Every structure is written in C-alpha cells, then in structure tokens.
Amino acid sequence: MKNRTSPRGRSVFQKAAAAPHVVWAVMFIIAPMLFVLYFAFTDTDGNFTLSNIAAIGQYGNTILLSIAFALIATVVCLLIGYPLAYFMSRTSPRTQKVLLVLLMLPMWCNLLIRTYALMALLDNGGLLNSLLESIGLPRLSIVGTNFGVILGMIYDFLPYMVLPIFTVMTKLDKRYVEAAHDLGCNGVRTMTRVVFPLTVSGVVSGVTMVFVPSISTFYISQKLGAGKIDLVGDTIERLFQNTSTYNIGATMSLGMMILIILSVCIMNRFSDGEGRGMII
Amino acid sequence: MENGVLIRLQGVSKAFDGETVLENVSLDIHDKEFITLLGPSGCGKTTTLRIIGGFETPDTGDVFFDGVRINDVPPYKRLVNTVFQKYALFPHLNVYENVAFGLRLKKLPEAEIKAKVQEMLAMVNLKGFERRHVTTLSGGQQQRVAIARALVNRPRVLLLDEPLGALDLKLRKDMQNELKKIQRQTGITFIYVTHDQEEALSMSDTVVVMADGKIQQIGTPVDIYNEPVNAFVADFIGESNILDGTMLADCKVRFSNHIFDCVDSGFGKGELVDVVIRPEDVDVVPLERGMLSGTVSSVTFKGDYYEIIVDVDGFKWMLETSDFVGVDQRIGLSIDPDAIHVMKRSEYSDTFGDYSTFSEEMDHLSDVTEEDAT
Amino acid sequence: MMKFLSRFYMAIIFLLLYTPILVLIIFSFNEGGTLSEFTGVSLTWYGELFSDEEALSALINSLILAVSASVIATIIGTFAALGLHHMRNRYIKGAINTVTNIPMMNPDIVTGVSMMLLFVAVSAMLGSRDLFGFGTLLIAHVTFDLPYVLLSVTPRFKALDKSMSEAAQDLGCTPARAFFMVDLPEILPGIVSALMMSFTLSLDDFVISHFVSSPNFQTLPLYVYNQTAHNVKFSMYALCALIVFIILAILLVVNFAGSFRSVRHRKGGA
DSSP states (O other), X not given: OOOOOOGGGOOHHHHHTTHHHHHHHIIIIXXXXXXXXXXXXXXXXXXXXXXXXXHGGGGHHHHHHHHHHHHHHHHHHHHHHHHHHHHHHTSOHHHHHHHHHHHHHHHHSOHHHHHHHHHHHHSTTSHHHHHHHHTTOOOOOOTTSHHHHHHHHHHHHHHHHHHHHHHHHHHSOHHHHHHXXXXXXXXXXXXXXXXXXXXXHHHHHHHHHHHHHHHHOSHHHHHHTTTXXXXXXXXXXXXXXXXXXXXXXXXXXXXXXXXHHHHHHHHHTTSOOOOGGGGO | OGGGEEEEEEEEEEEETTEEEEEEEEEEEETTOEEEEEOSTTSSHHHHHHHHHTSSOOSEEEEEETTEEOTTOOGGGSSEEEXXXXXXXXXXXXXXXXXXXXXXXXXXXXXXXXXXXXXXXXHTTOTTOTXXXXXXXXXXXXXXHHHHHHHTTOOSEEEEESTTTTSOHHHHHHHHHHHHHHHHHHOOEEEEEESOHHHHHHHOSEEEEEETTEEEEEEOHXXXXXXXXXXXXXXXXXXXXXXXXEEEETTEEEETTEEEEOSOOOOOTTOEEEEEEOGGGEEEEOGGGOSEEEEEEEEEEOSSSEEEEEEETTXXXXXXXXXXXXXXXXXXXXXXXXXXXXXXXXXXXXXSOOOTTOOHHHHHHHHHHHHHHO | OHHHHHHHHHHHHHHHHHHHHHHHHHHTTBTTOOSSOOOOBOOHHHHHHXXXXXXXXXXXXXXXXXXXXXXXXXHHHHHHHHHHHHOOOHHHHHHHHHHHHHHHHSXXXXXXXXXXXXXXXXXHHTTSOOOTTHHHHHHHHHHHHHHHHHHHHHHHHHHOOHHHHHHHHHTTOOHHHHIIIIIHHHHHXXXXXXXXXXXXXXXXXXXXXXXXXXXXXXXXXXXXXHHTSSSOOHHHHHHHHHHHHHHHHHHHHHHHHHHHHHHHXXXXXX
C-alpha cells in the first residue's frame, strides 16, 4: 500500500516546524544573494550600471590563470587520488578503517595550518632546501612560483578527491568485478569498462570538491605564491577591503558563482550528482 | 450492547488523493468474535482496520464502539490495540520495556506492571526473554512480543494487520493455532486482516471478503466456501471452475451444453447465471458414464491426489482425483446436484474461473508480488 | 607484485600527505626557532603561545561561537527537517532544499562576501552602525551550518517507521508524547552528528568568518591568519601542532568509542 499520511498525523506544530528555517533562509541566504546582484549592477552611488561587467576585463588574465590552476590541480588530484582510492578499497576492512582515519585527519586540520605547514617545508629557508644544501644540491625555489601554488592546491585538496571515490568504491559490489572477469575482461578493461563507470558519481563529487575551493582560494596563493601570484580569490578579497570597489568585487563573485554553477551542472550530467555533502 | 454488536461501521467511505479505497462499507463486529477481513492487496481491508484503530477518519459514514460514535476519538483513547504489520516494536527498548510500554503510560505501580508483563510473556512462550533486545529476536519471537505488547493492556478489541505475513510457512501454521488459542483464552475480539484465504478459513468465526473497497460477502468460513455470492469470492476462496449458465427452471441449470439438476432456486426463468463447481466435487468416470466429456491436458501430482486440467469443448476445468489419468486421455465428468452452486451474475462474471492460462508458476508469482505489495 | 605496488603507492602518498604536518610538529619543539636545523627539544614556543593572551581569547571566542552556532543551527535545522518531512508540496520542498544548499555549493568566498554585503547594507540603513562582531559571525556560521544539519537529520526522518509512532499512540500516547518517546530516540543519532559536524565546521571556518568579523572578536583561524600574514612565528607552529594533537585524540576516541559500541551491540546488551 502506498505511503499515505493521514490528516490526523499532521498537526499545526509539524506544519510550522520549518517556518524558522524558511525565515532564516530568506533573510540570510536569499537576501545576501540579492545584495550581490544589486551591488554587481550598480555603481558606488547606487545607480544601475553595466560598467562593472566591462571592468572585469582588466582581470581577464587573473581569471584565466585561476581556471587553469584549478583545472590542473583537479586533474592531478584525480590522477593521484583515483588509484589511491582504488588501492585503499582493496585492503581488508580493518586496514580500510585505519586508512580512512589517516585520510580524514588532514581534512579536519585547518586549511591554514596545512598550507602554512607546506610553506614552512618548501620555503627558501625551509627544511627541504637546507636538506638539499647539506647534500650539495642547488636550492629549489618553489614558494612564489606557479608550481608552488598548484602544489599547494593539490596537497590541500587531495583528500577531498579521494574520500568520495573511496566511499563509492567500498560500496561497489565485488561481484561486478568478478562478473567482468568471468565475461573475459582483463584487468585494464575491467577498470575502464566496469569499475570506472560505476564510480563516476564519486569522481564527480571529488572533482567538484577540489575544483570549487581551488578556483576560489586566496590563502594558498598568498602563502605559496608569496604574494607574487594573484588569483580570482585574491582579487575578490582585495576588492572587498575597500568600500569603493565593493561593486566590482560583487560582479567578480557573481561571475565566479555562475562559472561554478555551470561547471557543477555539467559535471552532474555525468552522474546522478550527490553534491559536496558526501564528505562527512 | 445491542445483539452483542461491539463495533459497527455504517456506510463508511474513504478516499486518498481522490482515489476511493473504501466505498460504503457497513459491518457489524460482535463481542468475543474472531473476524477476518480477507481480500487481495488494495481491497481496503487495511484501511478498514486503521479506521477502527483510529489512525484514519472516514470521509463519510460512522464508526460506533459499544453504541458510541467514535469517529473523532484518537487512537490513544480507544479501547483497541493493534498488532502492526511489521510488528513496529520499539528498537530502543528491550522485550520487557516494549511490553510494559502501555502499562507505564497508565502509571500502574511497578509491581503490577511486572506481574502483568511476566504473565503475558508466559502466555506467548517468551519467559526469560525480558532483557533481550528486540532486534536480536527471530521473526516469530518478535511477533509474540508484538502480541504481548498489545494484549497486556487488556483491550476490548485486538486488531491484527497481516501479523503472520513475514513468517515462513511452518511458523505461520504454528502461530495460527497459537493465536486462535490466545483468542479463546482471553475472550478478546480479534479483527484480523490477511490476504491468505487458507489462514482466514482456518482461524475465523466470521470472514469478510473484500474487493475494490467493497464488502463482497460476510459469513462463516463454511458459508463463504460453499455458498460464494459471486465469481470473485468463488475464485478468491479456494479453486473453482466458474461457468456461464442459464437457469431453465428451479433446480435446473444448463451449462457446457448439458442440463444439470441442482439445488438452487429462486432465479428467473432463462436468467443468465454463474455456476461454480469446486475441483474436488467433480467425479472422474469412464467416458460412457460421464455427463460431460473432455481431454486431459495436464496432470500434476499433489501428494494425496492428482490435480488435472481437462479441456471440455474449449473450457478448461480443474479437477482433483485420486485415480491416475494420463495426458490426452478422454474422460467423463459426473457432477452431483449439490456440487453445483449457482450465483447471480456480477461485475466479476467472466473474469475468473477458467484454467486455460493456469500454471503453477504464475499462481506462485502472483502470491509473492501480493505479499510484497502489502 | 600488484599488491606490493599498491602498498608502495599508498605509503608514498600518505607519507607526502603527512610530511609537512610532521615537520611542523617536530619543529614546534625546536629550541632554535629555525626550520633549517634542529638545535634541541624545548617547549619555548608552547610557553610563548600560552602566555599570548590574544591567542587564548581567540580560542575562547572560537569555542563560544562554535557552540552557539552549532546549537542554534541544529535546533532550527532539526525542526526544519521535521517540517519538510511532513510537507506535501514537492515543489515548495524542493525549493527550500535548493536554497538551503546554496551555502554548501557556493565557494566559501562567495558566501562570505554575500553575507558581508548584507551586513554592510543593513548597517547603512541603520545609519552606519557598525554591526560586525559576534552577532554577524554567529549569523554567518548558523547559515553555513544549516545545510549540513539538514543533511544529517533528514535521512533519520525519512527512515522513521510511521507505524512506530502509531504503535505508541495505539498503546496510549498522545501524538506529541509518541514523538518524544518513540521517534526522538530514532532521530537522536542524526541530531548528535549534526551538532558535532556543525561544531567542527564552525571551529574550522576561516574564509566566511574573514569577511564578517571585526578586529574586536577574533576566532582562532582568524588569529592564525593574522599571525601568519607576514613573518613566520614559531608559536604558530606550536599552536598548529596542538590543534593536530587534539584532532588526532578526538578521532581516536570517536573511533574507539564506535568499536566499543558495536561490540556491545553484537552481544545484545542494552
């Protein structure tokens, strides 16, 4: 029999229970978004203008650089993370539990701490360089380069790629793999024809969870870029330090939001889309 | 209490989202009786039960309890308790606390609660299970806890919603006997919902056959089996061959191009009727002595009898016989007058009773899906 | 061979993942206060950290904020999940869920900026009163906690067996009483995890707080950010190391508690 709710079961209390949340969402989720819209299309005096959109042009290079960095970081995370998740899922349940804690620990550490730790290691006066020097090799300057920033993104966000893929992998029925072998797939073809298609939803969440923070970061570029590399996040952060540039900052934020919504929509076409919520 | 009627449903109708599930149902339930609502899934039997339990309110019509209208009395104020379909035992409480739940709400003294719970657990053979967690119990044990939890409150009426549906066959038979025993012991009115006709016939004092939101027939198991009122009931309760017939006169009916003597009367002359003949009521006789003749198209060994399908001029009969007959053998059929049951035609005419598409697997399959659906 | 390769691969990745953190922890005990050589074990930097009143007040602020935000978000979110569970109109339900998830889907910087603009605009309307401080932080934190609360409580409501509540009513509970006696114990694990999750998220948040805070009310991540803005401070190494230790301890406790519970459950104890 279908699930039927009797009118008796639904009291006024139950109907009103969502009301505080709805009020909250309207005031603090919808209203802020409307203010972003408002600021994006007005000038400092509050008059309607489209000049902010034109003004974004001057940040064209920054935007392209940000997209490129985020894409590279995401692809590298996927290339490193997918095999890691696969290998992790093939261990015994006990080992899996330990590995999962090991994977989660950096995620629960504050991003600032992880980034700071990496910077401390790679810095010109850091441990890596003094080690290199002591064995007579030349110093590596990583901090302050594009490579350093991308490395920071990969280091910070790799666990966010691995976790959702690992979760989907452990739920993957081993019999599919056995059936594929039974039907004549070799190891590689089993991977490409069976395992990967069945774990696409995890890949999509992982990619989203790496791409979104990568494209919007500003702490990583500040620390590992040593202030020499400017990304969209840095730009927005700077624009919001001064009242006169709020409007163009809002336009940049709006643009980033649209870009991310678009890419998430495209990504979700590849799977049923479980969103970022999978992390926890 | 007038004439021992404890619960009366009067013209009760109910619709969900514009879809009618109960249509003008009227039913008297007597004190201390074991009454079964029987029908296929979606027939409205569970909704009827939920209306009596107070979980649904009828759209139209009234429910009376002991002569008092109780349409708007909430479940917790009714002298009725329910054994739910999948038991609905509280997973965070142990066996003892589950059974004591209702008594605690009544704020009985602890000693009394203990005595009552112990007594009830003894009755359902669960002594010593007090501290067990309900999730660790087997299906049969959970079932007993659910019964004890309901009965310990000494309700006037116990509602049971397909209580044995989740149990395997052997356990189901044992529980049927036990339930019947408990009902006799306690003298509590049982209203039992099931789609299993065998269960209904073997346990009940009264069977209410329902289909499409309407009551088709109310009667004792014997009445229902022997005197079904229409093709639906005849088909749903046991196996039946249902044929189109014409009443020629009182106690004279023609079907299968043959005129038979029967015991039914009171139909119009020349009235079209449905004729029911149970498989076990047909005698297989040598060809020359048969009233009808046909060709055996399949034979299934059933242990103490053979179930055979016989093609008589294109209509497939199901018969039960203890003598072996071979496939493709021509046999004669002989039917006694009192084996013939004549019914008025109804909306269910011509939809049941021909075994031309019959197969064991299909019968089995439909049983399974039905259980899943409910 | 394959097994060895996979072990090797996992070992390398985890090693790389942990090297910076381990180096940071080790050098937080370095007497010399340089990263280039380890001169001797000392707790100098920890001492400096604990005598830093700014750090202590940031820690206290963080805890106050995380506790209040997680409690408020859990209460609002749990009631919202209840209301949504009983809501029939699929479109309204879908709309509410979509809006709720915006802070989860958006990059933190956009959420932070949007909240900042709201507060700026409201403050302008109130005649340039400075609103930024604990209040704005609390509002922002509750807002980004809410989707996670719904995420962990909603499945519990969905898994509720309606017949449980009916059984309780059948046995004499009023509907409200049935909710507290039967449904709430089933939902409680979801509420607890919502509370824990939003507490950690609040404690951890930097980006959104960065845009809605004022210098008068600093949280720990904001303090770390300000301290690390220019030059390397070794007391920050000590702080980071401490935080890692605490998280490790919590993770271990949670995991052990979890396995204890499952053992007890298997034995069938109450």
